[in-house]
Amino acid sequence: MLQHPPSERFKTDMPEIPGVSAQAGRPQPGFKPVRLIGFVAGLVFCLLCVRWLMLPKGAEAPRVAAPAQIDVPAPVPDASAALPHATELQLGIASVDEMAAPWTAKEFLYRNRLSGENVPAVLIRLPTGSPSQRASYWAFSLTAPFGNCRLEYVTDLERLRTDYGFGAAKHPMVGNPCSLTVYDPLKMNIPGGAWVRGAIAQGSDLRPPLGIEVEIRDKEILADRME
Secondary structure, eight states: OOOOOHHHHTOOOOOOOTTOOSGGGSOOOOOOHHHHHHHHHHHHHHHHHHHHHHSOOOOOOOOOOOOOOOOOOOOOOOGGGGSOEEOSSOOEEEETTTTOSTTOEEEEEEEOTTTOOEEEEEEEEOSSSOTTSGGGEEEEESBOTTSOOBOEEEOOHHHHHHTSOOOOOSSOEEEETTTTEEEEEEEEEOGGGSOEEEEEEESOOSSOOOEEEEEEETTEEEEEEEO
């Protein structure tokens, strides 16, 4: 006689129906679509990650070097900008007070009314006469007549002896460094029939410098016109 386990002793046997197996009555695990969707989504995510990792990396853009800094030198100041400009509307070039001492000189620019160019010139206070008289001054162009050399007012007598070979100088003179011509501010000459200051004391130049007439008005020295 077969012995049943205690747990099955009081268990009621399911009635057997002809044509129906015993397993048909057992419950089957249910189908859950949520799990399938999660699986598919995870698979798609993995495929995307793999594809992204397999993409070629873009070449790193080359670094552009910063442009080299170029030190631009400051423009050289124009020395002529500080000089008085004698024009048709503004003729003043100096005052009587600043030219009181004999042999005082002051450079200026004279506006040529024919050519329109600014001519470098100089005003010299002669040691004779009163400062309020125009005969006490000599103004002239620093450009040598019939040439391009620039004349110079030389107050150093030793330089007149060494550079120009002129040892007879007793006072400042005007020199042409190109031809070594020396002009005497105290002497007159007659080129072309007119008296002109600055007679040639030494050298081969053809005439004295081109003079500029001056006038005195209210203690102001005016550059009137150039010959």
